[in-house]
Amino acid sequence: MRTASLGLVALILAVNVLSVRAWIHPGILHKLSDMDRMSSYISAGLAGTSSPQYQDYLLFAADKFSSDVYQMSTPVATLTSRASFEADATAAYQNALPSSSSTVSQMWKLTGIQLHATKAIEIMDAWSGTLKSVDPNYLDMQLASSLGPSIMTNAAEIIRYTSAGWTASGISRFSSMLNNVFYPRLNNHTGVQYEANVGTGNTKALMAFGVFTENTTMYNEAISLYSNERCSGLALDISPTGQSSESGRDQGHAQLGLGNLAESCQIAWIQGTNDLFALLSNRLLMGYEYTAKYNLGNTVSYDATFQRCDANLLGGPFTVISPTGRGVFRPIYELAYAHYVSIKGLSMPFSLQIINRVGTEEGNTSPADGSGWGTLKFRL
Numbered sequence: 001m002r003t004a005s006l007g008l009v010a011l012i013l014a015v016n017v018l019s020v021r022a023w024i025h026p027g028i029l030h031k032l033s034d035m036d037r038m039s040s041y042i043s044a045g046l047a048g049t050s051s052p053q054y055q056d057y058l059l060f061a062a063d064k065f066s067s068d069v070y071q072m073s074t075p076v077a078t079l080t081s082r083a084s085f086e087a088d089a090t091a092a093y094q095n096a097l098p099s100s101s102s103t104v105s106q107m108w109k110l111t112g113i114q115l116h117a118t119k120a121i122e123i124m125d126a127w128s129g130t131l132k133s134v135d136p137n138y139l140d141m142q143l144a145s146s147l148g149p150s151i152m153t154n155a156a157e158i159i160r161y162t163s164a165g166w167t168a169s170g171i172s173r174f175s176s177m178l179n180n181v182f183y184p185r186l187n188n189h190t191g192v193q194y195e196a197n198v199g200t201g202n203t204k205a206l207m208a209f210g211v212f213t214e215n216t217t218m219y220n221e222a223i224s225l226y227s228n229e230r231c232s233g234l235a236l237d238i239s240p241t242g243q244s245s246e247s248g249r250d251q252g253h254a255q256l257g258l259g260n261l262a263e264s265c266q267i268a269w270i271q272g273t274n275d276l277f278a279l280l281s282n283r284l285l286m287g288y289e290y291t292a293k294y295n296l297g298n299t300v301s302y303d304a305t306f307q308r309c310d311a312n313l314l315g316g317p318f319t320v321i322s323p324t325g326r327g328v329f330r331p332i333y334e335l336a337y338a339h340y341v342s343i344k345g346l347s348m349p350f351s352l353q354i355i356n357r358v359g360t361e362e363g364n365t366s367p368a369d370g371s372g373w374g375t376l377k378f379r380l
């Protein structure tokens with residue numbers, strides 16, 4: 001009798017342990033040890049030992065979005081366009097990053113780490129205090145609810161968990177913005193919503209929101225959308241040969257989608273819940289290599305039956321692979337390469353050629369399209 005009830009107690013404890021997973025914070029694209037690694041490259045660089053990571057840091061530090069005197073836009077109650085929020089989100093993120101470590105470089109100490117944190121907080125508080133909605137009639141309502149918000153949530157995560165001085169009410173208002181302004185727009189899988197690169201962007205945003213708000217339901221929903229979404233699940237985005245469902249549209253959108261997928265994989269990897277990188281026999285690696293190979297000027301096979309949903313609305317179905325944007329390398333390669341090659345020991349020869357040609361990965365032209373600066377942030 002006594003043994004039996006003890007057994008029951010043990011069982012209940014075990015169930016609780018399984019259902020209450022420990023969240024890793026900061027833990028969206030970067031955990032603390034990642035930021036310490038960046039800091040050590042920066043410190044070594046300042047002490048005279050340069051590295052590609054340090055060279056990339058110099059460009060990052062000089063970028064206008066990293067400035068602690070960045071002039072933010074005037075927030076609006078209803079978003080009907082993307083540019084101003086996305087620029088501000090990028091500035092919040094790039095100001096949050098250097099404020100993240102107490103061992104960060106002398107240069108940041110001289111310029112004042114707190115000034116950067118304060119700038120990031122100013123941007124996040126201003127938007128979360130004003131923004132009420134994303135116009136549901138705005139054609140790009142999902143992109144507006146995913147790309148900028150995902151970058152800004154990375155800023156929020158870093159600032160929140162590094163004692164940068166963000167108030168509890170600021171944190172709570174930011175969480176409400178994710179739940180009440182952006183989530184409702186992303187939670188739409190009808191008509192032309194949630195397709196191809198838009199869908200993969202939505203999924204990475206939901207995963208980031210789930211981590212920041214510690215919402216297991218939202219996080220798990222995003223994990224399952226990564227594989228199974230009706231118009232952006234992995235197998236619909238990348239064919240077994242590595243072709244993207246947007247290879248026939250243009251190379252910019254094909255690369256945007258790859259970067260979105262890689263960021264989702266990184267979040268789940270950092271949280272330690274799922275190895276999304278490995279899904280479908282490293283399908284994402286195949287995707288990177290196919291697109292890298294074509295963009296380097298090589299010939300690739302093309303299957304005209306593999307198309308994104310509603311390709312007809314964008315001038316498709318596309319009978320041949322698109323040369324539009326060919327050779328314009330987006331800053332997406334370092335993240336995937338660091339994982340598949342440096343961590344897993346796999347091979348990505350075409351992505352490596354791009355990485356070597358680029359040297360130091362910078363930010364995106366449309367700044368919130370991805371996190372960028374991968375040489376500093378992801379190269380191990």
Ligand SMILES: *[C@@H]1O[C@H](CO)[C@@H](O)[C@H](O)[C@H]1NC(C)=O
Pocket residue numbers: 136184185188189190191192193
């Ligand atoms: C989903 O998006 C469509 C437009 O494609 C829109 O008509 C509909 O109202 C949206 N649904 C919700 C619940 O927001």
Ligand SMILES: *[C@@H]1O[C@H](CO)[C@@H](O)[C@H](O)[C@H]1NC(C)=O
Pocket residue numbers: 179215216217218219221
């Ligand atoms: C968690 O996310 C789900 C959507 O996945 C949402 O319905 C729910 O309200 C969220 N919970 C909290 C406490 O915000």
